[in-house]
């Protein structure tokens with residue numbers, strides 16, 4: 001049996017296409033960029 005930790009590890013991580021940094025899962029799942037890159041776009 002696969003434990004939950006291994007299961008989530010097997011899932012593809014969400015990565016920011018701008019800087020390649022791992023993006024934390026958020027309610028706004030349509031957002032691809034990390035907070036830093038989003039802030040840059042807003043400026």
Ligand SMILES: [Zn+2]
Nearest residue numbers: 016019034037
């Ligand atoms: Zn980024």
